[in-house]
Amino acid sequence: MDTLSYKTISANKATVNKEWxxxxxxxxxxxxxxxxxAKLLRGKYKPNFTPHxxxxxxxxxxxxxxxxxxxxxxxxRVYLSHTGYPGGQRENTxxxxxxxxxxxxxxxxxxxxxxxxxxxxKLLGNLYVYxxxxxxxxxxxxxxxxxxxxx
Numbered sequence: 001m002d003t004l005s006y007k008t009i010s011a012n013k014a015t016v017n018k019e020w021x022x023x024x025x026x027x028x029x030x031x032x033x034x035x036x037x038a039k040l041l042r043g044k045y046k047p048n049f050t051p052h053x054x055x056x057x058x059x060x061x062x063x064x065x066x067x068x069x070x071x072x073x074x075x076x077r078v079y080l081s082h083t084g085y086p087g088g089q090r091e092n093t094x095x096x097x098x099x100x101x102x103x104x105x106x107x108x109x110x111x112x113x114x115x116x117x118x119x120x121x122k123l124l125g126n127l128y129v130y131x132x133x134x135x136x137x138x139x140x141x142x143x144x145x146x147x148x149x150x151x
Contacts, residue, residue: 011050016043019057020142022135026063028147030094030109033067036150037106038113041123045150054119058126060142064102065131069094079108103129 021040025033043049043056069077074095081090097105106129114120128137 009048011048011053011055013053015048016053016055017046017048018055020060020137020140021057022060022062022142022144023147024063024144025061025106026066027068030067030069030105033061033147034106034109035113036147037061037127038110039150041110041114041126052119054122054126056123056126058128058137058140058142060128060130060135060137061106062130062133062135064106064129065098067102067106074098102131 023033023037023040037059039045040059041056043054046055049055075093077094079092079094079097081092082088083090094105097108107124107127110127111120111124114123128135
């Protein structure tokens with residue numbers, strides 16, 4: 001038998017095939033959209049997924065201001081952050097984050113679904129969020145994907 005056929009092939013920075021994809025967030029539920037985008041950023045939909053390598057795609061989210069939350073989550077859900085100073089705990093709701101910019105809300109939600117290490121910080125750099133349909137990444141020729149077809 002040929003023993004070379006039993007070797008596991010692990011992706012590295014040189015062999016990774018990164019693509020640019022566009023996701024339309026119109027009428028998408030925030031958590032479901034964010035979990036699928038996190039899997040795209042991580043590269044989990046690719047057959048050569050390697051846990052310790054950035055093998056995911058660059059994701060462009062358009063129409064981020066049209067994302068949907070059900071029930072009273074716009075005002076009742078609370079995101080906590082801390083400034084680092086005594087008494088510096090701050091509260092934010094999705095509505096206040098959306099007023100500051102929809103990219104803040106989506107970045108916060110997707111960041112929570114990525115690894116909490118240097119790789120996760122690098123993967124979050126591959127996410128681009130825009131209100132409306134326009135974006136500045138036409139030169140990369142991104143392909144539009146339907147997020148509802150992904151599991």
